[in-house]
Amino acid sequence: MMSDRIQNVAGACAVGALAAHLVSTVLQNTPDSYNQDLRIFTGGWTVPGWRFFAPNPGVQNVHLLVREVASEGAAPTPWRDVTPEVPHGWKQVLWNPASRGPKALFDAMQQLSVMCANQAEFAWVTQSLPYQLVFSASRAAVANDSKALQFLLMNVFPSAPPDQRMKPILTSEWIPLRSPVRAGGAVR
Known part of the structure; x- marks a missing residue:
């Protein structure tokens, strides 16, 4: 019984951490005018900053x-x-x-x-x-x-x-x- 409860709590923590990471990644990759420095909220956890084709996307x-x-x-x-x-x-x-x-x-x-x-x-x-x-x-x-x-x-x-x-x-x-x-x- 206790091990099921521990597994459920561990699973919920893992899902919550993954969801927080995904949300912070999306927010980190918004245009610079909307971008907030999220490092103060992540406690040292690195948030990816992808800029695939920015700031100069291919147009030719x-x-x-x-x-x-x-x-x-x-x-x-x-x-x-x-x-x-x-x-x-x-x-x-x-x-x-x-x-x-x-x-x-x-x-x-x-x-x-x-x-x-x-x-x-x-x-x-x-x-x-x-x-x-x-x-x-x-x-x-x-x-x-x-x-x-x-x-x-x-x-x-x-x-x-x-x-x-x-x-x-x-x-x-x-x-x-x-x-x-x-x-x-x-x-x-």
Whole structure:
């Protein structure tokens, strides 16, 4: 009898502590104008302060466009979007190993966007690891016998008016391609 009472009290305390933690977490993550410092009420217990996308939520998509020259003196091909598609479905919430490659490319394109927004010198940008990663992704998207390629990073603002939806971020120089890509993707 006494052990049932102790279990009930312990269960009620656990549920109460969990409820207090959840409520304080929600209150801690309200906008700053409503946010109160809850540390004085929690007795040293850390309350998570998640700001997922704040204060600058993503409002644009970055696209990678590529064009190439097939032979000396030939006209370049039209720009084409080679941004990897990432499948979205209920299974991807639990297991999505295919998202790592596109995420790495997206992060590199975002870093190049930041560099350009901060007026980084073009010579410095072309020596950066993000630039090299985007070049490698571009190289993998063109024909094996192409002589040169150029890539363009484009911000697309889906919610903007139609005439303001696209804004170029970075256009590479024409990059000569010395040798074809092997089956494994490495340049010889």
